Amino acid sequence: MQLILFGPPGVGKGTQAKKLSAKYGIPHISTGDILREAVKNKTALGIRAQEIMQRGELVPDDIMVGIVRDTLKKPRCKTGFILDGFPRSLGQAESLNKILAELKINNIYIINITASEEELIKRLTNRRACKSCGSIFNYKEIKDKKECPVCHADNSFYQRNDDKEDVIRNRLKVYSSTTKPVLQYYKKHNYVIDINGLQEIEEVTNNILSALSNMKNN
Ligand SMILES: [Zn+2]
Numbered sequence: 371m372q373l374i375l376f377g378p379p380g381v382g383k384g385t386q387a388k389k390l391s392a393k394y395g396i397p398h399i400s401t402g403d404i405l406r407e408a409v410k411n412k413t414a415l416g417i418r419a420q421e422i423m424q425r426g427e428l429v430p431d432d433i434m435v436g437i438v439r440d441t442l443k444k445p446r447c448k449t450g451f452i453l454d455g456f457p458r459s460l461g462q463a464e465s466l467n468k469i470l471a472e473l474k475i476n477n478i479y480i481i482n483i484t485a486s487e488e489e490l491i492k493r494l495t496n497r498r499a500c501k502s503c504g505s506i507f508n509y510k511e512i513k514d515k516k517e518c519p520v521c522h523a524d525n526s527f528y529q530r531n532d533d534k535e536d537v538i539r540n541r542l543k544v545y546s547s548t549t550k551p552v553l554q555y556y557k558k559h560n561y562v563i564d565i566n567g568l569q570e571i572e573e574v575t576n577n578i579l580s581a582l583s584n585m586k587n588n
Contacts, residue, residue, distance in 0.1 A: 373479050376553060381485045383483055399442075408440070413440065415437050431461055431465070
């Protein structure tokens with residue numbers, strides 16, 4: 371089973387990727403993780419990526435594509451994988467097609483977890499973190515509390531910069547402008563499964579699983 375997962379920040383994409391990974395026994399390939407792995411293992415591409423990141427620059431497409439190719443060729447991806455955070459541009463999508471052709475994979479499923487911008491903003495601006503232990507809570511859970519339920523620190527709740535409204539709006543804008551063309555591309559060539567992400571975690575997982583099992587039976 372080869373999956374590509376799309377979803378805006380805050381929709382719970384990472385959580386779903388983990389659940390699908392456990393359910394199907396296939397690895398969750400997040401670009402952040404495989405980039406760190408390549409740097410740590412000092413692969414040829416990892417060394418180049420590290421030099422670029424040390425200069426404070428973004429890792430260019432050709433290196434990222436190379437790292438994805440190296441990863442998908444590994445034995446652990448033999449029975450499938452879940453790609454998360456890739457492809458992020460049309461160029462990357464076209465490169466991925468070539469990699470899949472090399473690997474003789476002709477059946478990929480694209481899952482697009484959706485949510486309205488306003489709902490995501492509501493969800494994310496409601497988050498509070500504990501300064502002392504880093505745990506994340508929903509504002510509703512802690513609004514009457516003075517003490518962190520995890521580490522028992524006093525008056526330690528705050529709103530992280532990442533959870534402030536203007537920061538979130540900007541991330542959502544960047545997501546939608548970069549992802550839209552990629553999704554359009556896949557809608558032309560593949561079947562994209564849209565899943566409503568604004569439900570309980572279990573329900574989202576079940577909807578993905580049943581959509582996938584319908585696809586396989588058709
Ligand atoms: Zn705490």
